[in-house]
Every structure is written in C-alpha cells, then in structure tokens.
Amino acid sequence: RGNIFASGIVVSLASLITIVGIGLINSNEVTKVLTFGFYGVLNGVFCSILTVGSLPLWESLFNIVTPLKLLELSNPNHPLLKKLLIEAPGTYHHSIIVGNLSEAAANAVGANALLARTGAFYHDVGKIARPYFFKENQLTSENPHDKINPTLSSLIITGHVKEGMELAKKYKLPMEVRNFILEHHGNTLVAFFYHKAKTAENSEEVDENQFRYSGIKPQSKETAIVMLADSIEAAVRSMSSPNKDKIEKLIHKIMKDKLEDGQLEECDITLKEFEILKKAFLQVLLGIFHERIEYPEINTKELKGRRAYESSN
DSSP, X not given: OHHHHHHHHHHHHHHHHHHHHHHHHTTOOHHHHHHHHHHHHHHHHHHHHHHHHHHHHHHHHHTOOOHHHHHHHTOTTSHHHHHHHHHOHHHHHHHHHHHHHHHHHHHHHTSOHHHHHHHHHHTTGGGGSSGGGSGGGXXXXXXXXXXXXXXXXXXXXXXXXXXXXXXHHHTTOOHHHHHHHHXXXXXXXXXXXXXXXXXXXXXXXXXXXXXXOOSOOOOSHHHHHHHHHHHHHHHHHTOSSOOHHHHHHHHHHHHHHHHHTTTTTTSOOOHHHHHHHHHHHHHXXXXXXXXXXXXXXXXXXXXXXXXXXXXXX
C-alpha cells in the first residue's frame, strides 16, 4: 500500500510540474494554471486510492495473488489459521516456525519470501482432521498409532495432504498457496511405518508405494524450500540437547536425502543455492534452539535468612 501511495504522489508531482510548465509557456492566467495544477495533484491521489480499493476485485477477476493478498492470508486472525490454532495447536506452532525458516531461506536465494512464509503457514492444515495422530499434537505418552497396523497409520499420515486441499478449497485459498499443501511432501516415503510394516510378521511382500505420499514433487523454489524447512524443523525439534554441530549435520543429512530421493528434481534450485539454504536454515535454528545456561537452584529460605541477618547487623 505504501508503494502504491508513493506512486500516486509521484504522479501528482509530475502532473503539477507538467501543467505549470505548459501554463507558463502559453502565458495562461495564474489562477487557471493553479486550478488545473490542483486537479493534477488530486488525480494522482485519487488514482492511488482507487487502485488500493479495487485490488480485491482485480484479484478475484483475474485470479492474481498480490503481496496484499498474501499479507491478508498470513494474518493470524484468518479463520483457517484460527481453526488450526484451536484444533491442532502443535501443528500451528510448527507451521509458524517453518514459516520463519522458509522466509529466511527464500530471502537468501532471492525467492518470493512472502509467498514461502504464507504457504508454510497453511502447508499442514489437513492435520486438523485427525490432529492426535501427529506427534506434535500428542499431549500425553499415549500414541494412537500403537493400536493400529502400519498400513492404516501410513494412510492417515499421508491423508493430511488430501484433507488439506479440501480445506483450502472450502476457505477459497488461491492456487499459489494450495500448491504448498500439495507439494510439501512430494512422493516421499513414510519411512517409519514402512520399516515397521517390513519388520512385522508375514511381511515378505510390503508394497513401498502404499507408504509413499501421492502428492506432486515441488515445482518452484518456494515449495521446495518449505518441503526442506518442514522436515528439518520436525527433526531438530525431536533432537535431544541440540547444539550447532548436531543441527548442522542433521540439516546436511535431510537435504542430502531429499536430493538423492529425487524430490527436488522438478524445481529450479541450483547446487549453489542449496548450500546457501543450509546456512540460512542453520542461522534461524540456532536462534530458536540455542544452548541455555543451567542456572543453580536457589534456596529461598536460606536467602531470606541471610538477608535478615545482614539487615540486623
């Protein structure tokens, strides 16, 4: 909005200078020149107001996603984000961190940072359907996956992409944001339940395709960045006593695995940008999961007694 109003001021000044210049050349009356100059200034101001006011109309008519639309979607008061916060608070918190990671990484490689952040906020909305089947929303040690077979667990886990797309349509999210829901897992293997199924009895013939997401591989830098940020954040959060070396090695491993699995072969991220992304992810994660000083336990009774003794003397 600020840029639009700034453009309006430039138009106003240009109109004023042009009108005054022509008026002086033609030796017009000063009153007439000033009147037309005033109209020129108003023209620039009203054009900027009209542009801002009519943006929603042009966005809907031509299916265009503007920065203003993305800012509106990233507002925590958006109905779908509020629903995510209430029904799947762990997923909401995860999405916010992934959004911060994605924004920093996108800025580092010259991608659309606002789009990456907004897409990250919505990438896991499908978990609203069954929040307690996802670790970040489990408040107790009880895990519902312990009571069902690995194949069904995999269907529930991978199903959050389809359910997310249905919610995105219901809340009329633009396709640019829906792509993050559809592409953030690509066709990745749900490794935990795949290996669990293979180690179970009578499991000689386990179909790997049953344990893969049915989504599309990332088609843009922004969706690829969110895919990487999503996996990295989840892995670092489950790490015990994270430090710089551990986090750096984990980032390298996850990004290497995604590359070797072919998940990034349809987007235009270069190897040079790949290294830049590693550094950007590490910098943000060190700020979140930095090591803390272990403070000594303070005996308040002893402290009060010492203060009383010192004051009496």
